[in-house]
Amino acid sequence: MEGNRNQVGRNRIRHSEGNVIVAPGNRNLIAGNRVSSPLQGATAPGIAIENGRGNRVARKVIVDVPGPGILLGLAKPLFVGTNNVVRRNLVKNSGNDGFKVEQKDDRSLLKRNIAIGATDDGFDVNGPGTELTGNRAFRNGDLGIEAVRRVIDGGGNIARHNGDSRQYTNIPCRRLRRNGRP
Numbered sequence: 001m002e003g004n005r006n007q008v009g010r011n012r013i014r015h016s017e018g019n020v021i022v023a024p025g026n027r028n029l030i031a032g033n034r035v036s037s038p039l040q041g042a043t044a045p046g047i048a049i050e051n052g053r054g055n056r057v058a059r060k061v062i063v064d065v066p067g068p069g070i071l072l073g074l075a076k077p078l079f080v081g082t083n084n085v086v087r088r089n090l091v092k093n094s095g096n097d098g099f100k101v102e103q104k105d106d107r108s109l110l111k112r113n114i115a116i117g118a119t120d121d122g123f124d125v126n127g128p129g130t131e132l133t134g135n136r137a138f139r140n141g142d143l144g145i146e147a148v149r150r151v152i153d154g155g156g157n158i159a160r161h162n163g164d165s166r167q168y169t170n171i172p173c174r175r176l177r178r179n180g181r182p
Contacts, residue, residue, distance in 0.1 A: 023050035073102030
């Protein structure tokens with residue numbers, strides 16, 4: 001999708017080569033969709049905001065995608081986003097990171113998202129200035145939350161039962177006890 005102020009809502013995307021990609025676009029709303037089971041050989045992320053500002057991705061369920069569940073920015077070629085909001089999304093069993101923020105993405109917010117069963121990290125945040133608030137990462141292949149220095153801690157992040165015993169880097173997280181309480 002290329003454009004500004006579009007809304008993509010309440011759709012089911014299944015058995016597709018590509019999913020929802022914004023490049024470029026500003027102030028778009030992508031909400032209430034379900035993405036699952038891409039075509040064999042597809043490598044696209046579930047949702048990508050490759051280049052744009054002020055976009056919102058909310059209340060999505062993304063299951064079994066081969067790439068990252070939700071991607072902000074693009075490393076090669078370099079595309080930059082800024083002030084994007086990713087809120088209240090569930091990503092399960094992604095073939096890479098559940099949520100990935102590239103290095104040049106600036107001042108985005110990831111709030112109250114859940115990553116479960118990603119083959120790599122639940123959250124892989126390479127963009128300093130990104131804020132993480134109230135996110136949860138469970139049973140991912142590597143770290144629950146891998147963040148670079150200068151990622152902003154909004155508090156309330158939780159990582160548990162991930163492949164790397166450290167659970168998270170460069171941002172404090174609570175580890176739940178066996179009864180599910182912090």
